[in-house]
Amino acid sequence: MNCNDARTLLEAKERTPLQEEQLNEHLKSCEDCRSYSTYRLDCLTLDDETPLPESFKSNWKQSIKEEEKMKKPVLSPKVKRILSLAAVFVLVIAGTIITRDSTAPSKTDDYNYNDYAMPPTGLVSGYGNADYALDEYALYEEAAPQSAEKSASMDATMRSARDLAGGQAEVKSPAKLIRTVDMSISTREFDEDYQKIIASLKKLGGYVESSTINSKTSYRRQADLYLRVPQEKLDKFLEDIGGLGRQLSFSESAEDVSEKYADTETRLETQQEKMKRLQQMLSKATSIEELIIIETSIADTQYQIDSLTGSLKGMDSRVNYSPVYISLIEERPADIEQVKEASLGERITSAFLNSIKSIKDFLSDSLVFVVSIAPIIIALLVVIIIIHRAIKKRRNKNEK
Amino acid sequence: MFRKSKADEFESFIAPYERGIYFTCLRVLGHVQDAEDCAQDCILKAYRSFDSFRGDSEPSTWLYRIAYNCCVDYIKKHRGVISLDALMDEGADFEDESDDISPYLSLEESERKRLLVEALSELPYIFRFPIVLCDLRGIDYDKAAQIMDIPIGTLKSRLNRARKKLKKILLKNRELFLSDDSLIDEGREINEL
Numbered sequence: 330m331n332c333n334d335a336r337t338l339l340e341a342k343e344r345t346p347l348q349e350e351q352l353n354e355h356l357k358s359c360e361d362c363r364s365y366s367t368y369r370l371d372c373l374t375l376d377d378e379t380p381l382p383e384s385f386k387s388n389w390k391q392s393i394k395e396e397e398k399m400k401k402p403v404l405s406p407k408v409k410r411i412l413s414l415a416a417v418f419v420l421v422i423a424g425t426i427i428t429r430d431s432t433a434p435s436k437t438d439d440y441n442y443n444d445y446a447m448p449p450t451g452l453v454s455g456y457g458n459a460d461y462a463l464d465e466y467a468l469y470e471e472a473a474p475q476s477a478e479k480s481a482s483m484d485a486t487m488r489s490a491r492d493l494a495g496g497q498a499e500v501k502s503p504a505k506l507i508r509t510v511d512m513s514i515s516t517r518e519f520d521e522d523y524q525k526i527i528a529s530l531k532k533l534g535g536y537v538e539s540s541t542i543n544s545k546t547s548y549r550r551q552a553d554l555y556l557r558v559p560q561e562k563l564d565k566f567l568e569d570i571g572g573l574g575r576q577l578s579f580s581e582s583a584e585d586v587s588e589k590y591a592d593t594e595t596r597l598e599t600q601q602e603k604m605k606r607l608q609q610m611l612s613k614a615t616s617i618e619e620l621i622i623i624e625t626s627i628a629d630t631q632y633q634i635d636s637l638t639g640s641l642k643g644m645d646s647r648v649n650y651s652p653v654y655i656s657l658i659e660e661r662p663a664d665i666e667q668v669k670e671a672s673l674g675e676r677i678t679s680a681f682l683n684s685i686k687s688i689k690d691f692l693s694d695s696l697v698f699v700v701s702i703a704p705i706i707i708a709l710l711v712v713i714i715i716i717h718r719a720i721k722k723r724r725n726k727n728e729k
Numbered sequence: 730m731f732r733k734s735k736a737d738e739f740e741s742f743i744a745p746y747e748r749g750i751y752f753t754c755l756r757v758l759g760h761v762q763d764a765e766d767c768a769q770d771c772i773l774k775a776y777r778s779f780d781s782f783r784g785d786s787e788p789s790t791w792l793y794r795i796a797y798n799c800c801v802d803y804i805k806k807h808r809g810v811i812s813l814d815a816l817m818d819e820g821a822d823f824e825d826e827s828d829d830i831s832p833y834l835s836l837e838e839s840e841r842k843r844l845l846v847e848a849l850s851e852l853p854y855i856f857r858f859p860i861v862l863c864d865l866r867g868i869d870y871d872k873a874a875q876i877m878d879i880p881i882g883t884l885k886s887r888l889n890r891a892r893k894k895l896k897k898i899l900l901k902n903r904e905l906f907l908s909d910d911s912l913i914d915e916g917r918e919i920n921e922l
Contacts, residue, residue: 371842371845381748385768
């Protein structure tokens with residue numbers, strides 16, 4: 330055995346009896362190795378007999394207890410994981426609910442939107458705003474519990490009211506009468522009924538003053554139409570569209586503007602007479618001061634004449650072309666189901682299908698939400714990882 | 730739901746290594762009070778990061794690494810800034826002047842250990858760490874290299890030089906020792922070995 334082997338054996342934690350014997354033989358003859366062996370043994374047993382100071386033991390235990398008292402209760406890793414998952418779940422649900430309307434496609438006055446099969450551009454003018462207070466959900470809640478018979482009865486009552494309003498108008502026959510109609514229709518065939526309304530309007534010589542179609546959710550659309558129908562053909566128009574869908578509301582009013590019209594005409598005639606006189610005075614004016622005063626008066630009078638003429642034209646327009654506001658609301662399958670008296674089986678099936686559809690809709694909305702926030706999450710993760718690594722690196726550096 | 734017995738769990742975890750940590754600090758720093766403070770700091774740090782210890786390395790390696798870092802911090806903080814690289818250069822020109830170890834062997838065990846402790850305290854810190862870890866604590870080279878975060882070759886080289894330097898100090902101190910205390914019977918000691 331040489332010295333290298335002996336030292337390797339001396340450093341080994343376990344030795345066989347044979348190795349032990351060979352090592353002892355070598356140590357007897359080699360002072361260096363004997364010295365190394367003694368050194369190793371001295372080193373390994375250096376602290377064996379020295380007791381650990383009591384103060385040290387009690388101090389570190391005390392420190393740990395104080396540390397534990399100061400520290401807030403720490404959640405176990407399992408609970409942390411569950412809470413993290415719950416937080417992500419809540420975030421996705423809340424985000425989906427909040428953003429589902431904003432992430433759904435919405436089109437207003439976009440007649441190139443293929444899915445909606447909108448009418449030709451020529452039929453619609455896209456200016457103005459025909460939005461008015463119509464709470465479709467309230468209407469549905471109101472309409473939903475009613476049976477089909479009740480709905481039909483309601484339609485008949487509305488038609489009677491309409492006939493009465495129109496009838497009164499015919500009996501009274503005022504010279505200047507503005508007839509205004511406001512109605513909302515619920516329909517399963519949204520596109521067809523929209524086309525029918527526009528076709529009937531065109532046939533009777535009316536026009537669309539404005540049209541707004543909203544689709545805030547993916548399953549229901551609403552068209553708000555502001556139409557102008559020739560007064561003499563208003564009844565015919567209402568008769569044409571009377572058979573469309575279910576009428577949810579109907580109101581007609583007739584405003585008599587004869588007196589106001591006559592007043593305006595008189596004021597206009599007066600102003601026109603005044604204008605003639607002013608022009609005569611202008612031709613006879615001798616000084617510059619007179620000319621200035623007369624021309625100022627002429628300008629004021631002309632303004633009054635223009636204003637009164639415009640007012641008369643506006644009234645004529647409203648008298649000749651009656652304003653008709655129509656809200657055409659698309660019915661959901663669930664709404665249709667609610668209208669008729671359903672059996673228990675049908676209700677269960679319907680509820681089940683609705684739940685499936687809701688889940689499907691929710692999952693698709695969630696997917697859209699997750700995809701939409703993915704870039705933000707990725708960017709945040711990158712920043713967090715960079716900061717975490719920097720902190721870790723700095724901590725390691727400090728430890729070294 | 731809440732981890733309330735962490736301190737108890739940690740106490741049973743640290744118990745087998747408590748002595749090793751304390752005496753590592755003591756032999757590196759050389760002072761009882763310093764060693765107590767440093768070892769206490771080390772145990773507290775281990776307790777704080779106990780939750781994050783996943784068992785990737787052996788508990789002893791993990792704990793001695795913390796102890797090593799605590800000692801380095803302690804030295805820097807209490808003994809002024811010490812450049813370990815500079816200390817390395819200090820020992821580079823060391824030459825083993827004498828191979829005659831017999832005078833050391835002639836001493837009694839308790840005297841040898843006393844000399845050893847004194848010699849350790851004279852060693853530069855850079856050499857103290859490998860001696861304490863590998864020779865006093867009996868830690869394998871690869872683990873000691875992990876603890877000191879240096880390549881194993883560097884560790885072996887440093888350890889070799891540390892042992893030579895230690896031997897030189899031992900022999901020098903032994904002569905002083907013998908001049909102070911000449912009652913040792915050299916022949917008897919050699920025979921006992």
